[in-house]
Amino acid sequence: xIAVIDYGAGNLFSVQNAxxxxxxxxxxxxxxxxxxxxxxxxxxxxxxxxDAMRMLGxxxxxxxxxxxxxxxxxxxxxxGMQMLFxxxxxxxxxxxxxxxxxxxxxxxxxxxxxxxxxWNKLEMNEKHKLMDGLDExxxxxxxxxxxxxxxxxxxxxxxxxxxxxxxxxxxGNVCGCQFHPEKSGETGLRILxxxxxM
Amino acid sequence: xxxxxxxxxxxxxNGKVVKGVNxxxxxxxxxxxxxxxxxxxxxxxxxxxxxxxxxxEGRGVMLDVVRETAKQVFxxxxxxxxxxxxxxxxxxxxxxADKVSINSQAVxxxxxxxxxxxxxxxxxxxxxxxxxxxxxxxxxxxxxxGRLDMNLDLGDWVKEIEERGAGExxxxxxxxxxxxxxxxxxxxNFVCSRVKIPVIASGGCGAINHFSExxxxxxxxxxxxxxxxxxxxxTVGEVKDYLKGKNIAVRxx
Numbered sequence: 001x002i003a004v005i006d007y008g009a010g011n012l013f014s015v016q017n018a019x020x021x022x023x024x025x026x027x028x029x030x031x032x033x034x035x036x037x038x039x040x041x042x043x044x045x046x047x048x049x050x051d052a053m054r055m056l057g058x059x060x061x062x063x064x065x066x067x068x069x070x071x072x073x074x075x076x077x078x079x080g081m082q083m084l085f086x087x088x089x090x091x092x093x094x095x096x097x098x099x100x101x102x103x104x105x106x107x108x109x110x111x112x113x114x115x116x117x118x119w120n121k122l123e124m125n126e127k128h129k130l131m132d133g134l135d136e137x138x139x140x141x142x143x144x145x146x147x148x149x150x151x152x153x154x155x156x157x158x159x160x161x162x163x164x165x166x167x168x169x170x171x172g173n174v175c176g177c178q179f180h181p182e183k184s185g186e187t188g189l190r191i192l193x194x195x196x197x198m
Numbered sequence: 199x200x201x202x203x204x205x206x207x208x209x210x211x212n213g214k215v216v217k218g219v220n221x222x223x224x225x226x227x228x229x230x231x232x233x234x235x236x237x238x239x240x241x242x243x244x245x246x247x248x249x250x251x252x253x254x255e256g257r258g259v260m261l262d263v264v265r266e267t268a269k270q271v272f273x274x275x276x277x278x279x280x281x282x283x284x285x286x287x288x289x290x291x292x293x294x295a296d297k298v299s300i301n302s303q304a305v306x307x308x309x310x311x312x313x314x315x316x317x318x319x320x321x322x323x324x325x326x327x328x329x330x331x332x333x334x335x336x337x338x339x340x341x342x343x344g345r346l347d348m349n350l351d352l353g354d355w356v357k358e359i360e361e362r363g364a365g366e367x368x369x370x371x372x373x374x375x376x377x378x379x380x381x382x383x384x385x386x387n388f389v390c391s392r393v394k395i396p397v398i399a400s401g402g403c404g405a406i407n408h409f410s411e412x413x414x415x416x417x418x419x420x421x422x423x424x425x426x427x428x429x430x431x432x433t434v435g436e437v438k439d440y441l442k443g444k445n446i447a448v449r450x451x
Binding site for chain 2: 013014017018020021046047113115116117118119120121137139141143160161182183184185186188189
């Protein structure tokens with residue numbers, strides 16, 4: 001069972017639709033017990049970093065998430081990935097969950113539009129289960145203005161948007177995708193299946 | 199670098215796909231959910247449902263189409279037609295759309311652009327524009343399916359759209375729409391040179407080389423076509439193979 005954390009931010013149905021399509025049992029939940037019972041946890045997220053951290057805090061789930069992430073795979077998606085880092089700098093400074101060393105900062109690509117919206121290519125970096133079976137020509141769907149700033153050893157793949165942008169990150173049981181695997185066609189479905197096999 | 203997107207557009211009336219030629223003479227071509235699944239398999243980078251239903255009941259049918267498609271198709275879905283309020287945006291996004299496209303309503307009430315961008319984020323606000331050459335050497339914006347001239351300058355309008363926080367512009371040239379002689383390169387360059395947000399080319403595509411032409415001669419981020427794909431003249435996959443051969447970056451299937 002995969003628990004998809006419902007804390008009021010983001011369209012959880014897309015993630016759930018994709019998991020259902022892959023026949024992966026799942027539950028959209030804001031209950032601590034469900035997170036404890038689940039084999040895996042997904043932290044989705046759309047919106048702004050401070051609001052999302054505040055809303056997640058209001059669910060009272062942060063301590064449980066931190067405990068469970070020691071024991072089982074946890075994946076953040078988009079803003080959910082950004083929240084895995086130590087700090088975010090969207091509208092001031094906000095503490096993140098601190099699973100992965102690094103910060104989240106505004107992208108400043110010269111001559112390119114912000115947010116990055118569209119299909120971009122994955123460039124493989126450190127080997128990670130999440131990237132299993134993907135070839136050199138794998139495109140995924142991004143929608144974001146902020147990016148992770150972190151050590152290359154925590155990056156499974158980058159994308160190029162006026163410079164290197166971490167696309168998939170990881171540390172221990174925790175991993176995350178800056179893009180939306182649930183909107184990234186066959187490649188995205190493969191990544192979700194990889195996560196379910198982690 | 200972002201891949202250039204190929205976007206099939208499905209005009210939907212009462213749950214069925216239709217396509218108008220020059221906005222008139224509509225004819226049924228099938229079930230929207232089935233067509234969306236086909237296009238997804240072919241490698242469509244996004245799918246647009248354009249709701250041409252006028253009735254309230256029809257809107258509910260449209261949302262059912264979106265809901266059903268979102269269970270089986272995992273690329274971004276954009277829905278346009280008849281969206282006039284923030285609540286309409288919310289209902290459409292909740293049904294499973296990733297983007298909402300507005301056209302006439304944006305011209306009548308530009309604040310809807312900024313309100314929607316603030317509540318739901320720029321990424322889901324797409325502004326459709328129907329424009330036509332005027333006798334002053336510029337372009338004018340039309341509404342109501344291209345029937346009503348708003349005496350609004352296209353250059354001013356696209357600037358305002360961007361300032362209000364829209365995520366993308368879908369530019370349909372009334373001059374080339376339905377003619378199948380190619381996208382309106384001039385009009386697209388006029389708009390691309392004025393905004394930084396992505397521009398989707400729409401209207402006029404009738405052959406495979408029109409796709410390469412639009413990406414070679416303009417900075418358009420995406421190309422949208424309807425009848426060409428509906429009637430099986432070309433598949434999205436064929437278009438992408440062709441573009442790859444021309445060294446244009448596209449996502450493989």
